[in-house]
Amino acid sequence: MQTKPLRIGTRGSPLALAQAHETRDRLMAAHGLPAEMFEIVVLSTTGDRVTDRALSEIGGKGLFTQELEEQLTSGELDMAVHSSKDMPTVLPDGLHLSAFLPRADVRDAVIGRSAPTLMALPHGATVGSSSLRRQALIRRLRPDITVITFRGQVETRLRKLAEGQVDATLLAVAGLNRLGKTGIVTEFLDPAEFPPAPAQGAICIECRIDDIRINALLDAVNHRPTYDAVTCERAFLAALDGSCRTPIAGLALTEGDALFFSGMILTPDGQTVHRIAIDGKTAEAANLGRKAGEEVRAIAGSGFFEGWI
Incomplete structure (x- = not known):
């Protein structure tokens, strides 16, 4: 019989809190x-506190998860x-992604100040984005545009846009x-022209592998099609050593x-692009993602990655 409250760890941004409350509500209902x-x-993470530099300069994706994972490992949290x-593709020993909630819209959106669309922005416009993938895709479509690193919570980025620091920004x-x-x-x-980051739009719940009770609770809210799709995309990322230093896009669909x-790798200037497509059974999701990553790496050649991984 559950007597103590289940402790759900989260970052403190409005978006992170919305995701934590959605998780709680689904567990309550289930x-x-x-x-x-x-x-x-x-919990406050290093990634939240240091917002004046690109993630690739200060340690990558793990900066948004380290403090939460430390408390998961110690038992102070039941889930995060x-x-x-x-999420990094390699997790700390003893932890795993136990469940994924139903995936939301995978697309990226433009919020334009001087023009409504990416192609309508004036020549030489400035676009703010913290994502190397978005930066590379913007440069691929509009080589004339200046792209600057634009970090911070959604509200911070929108304030910077309203202040006129940039002509547009992109958000999920x-x-x-x-x-x-x-x-x-x-x-x-359009995801066909501007493909999303692997796992974009999906909320995941991390817990201890050996916590049978918590894993059973989370199994009731796990959305299997999202689990399979994201498993494939993360395997693609892992095969490419994907991190915040690599412009990589990938999207798996299940039926x-x-x-x-379908996956894509780009050089940071967006001028060299390699695509890959693969299909199979959902039971092979991880193998399919890994195979796609290995194949596109072979197509691109080792020289493609030199200097930017």
Whole structure:
């Protein structure tokens, strides 16, 4: 019988809190538990505190997860809620991604100040983005545009945009939906032309591998199609040693027990691009992602990665 509140770890941004509350609400519904049986524990991460430099300069994706994972490992937290695209491909010993909530919109969105669409921005416009993938894709479509690193919470980036620091910025549609801000979008980008980051739009829940009780609780809210798709995309990323230093895009779609994956790697200037597509069974999701990563790496050649991984 559960008597102590389950401790759910999260970062403190409005988006992270929205994701933690969605996780709590789904667990409440799945198990008939009242809200008081859950405690949302807010932790500040290094990635939240250091916002004046690119992630690649200060250590990569793990800066958004380290403090949460330390408390998971020590038993102070029962689970931690993350944006899946923020998760490193290698997790600390003893931890795993136990469940994924149903995936939201995978697209990127333009929020334009001087023009509504990426292609309509004036020659030489400035676009702010913290993502090397978005930066490379912007440069691929609009080599004339100046792209600057633009970190901070969604609200911070929108304030910088309103102040005129840039002509436009790009954000994930899923995050804007969760914050109730979809109305500010001036252009939804087609994933075929502007593919998302691996695992974009999916909320994941991390816990201890050996915690049978918590894993059983989370199994009830795990969305299998999202689990399979993100497993494939993360395997693709892992095969390419993907991190915040590498412009990599990937999207897996499932249909019954069939899985279709398409991936892309780019140079940071967006001028050299290699694509890969593969399909198979959802049961082979991890193998398919790894195979796609190995194949596109072989196509690109070792010289492709020199100087930017």
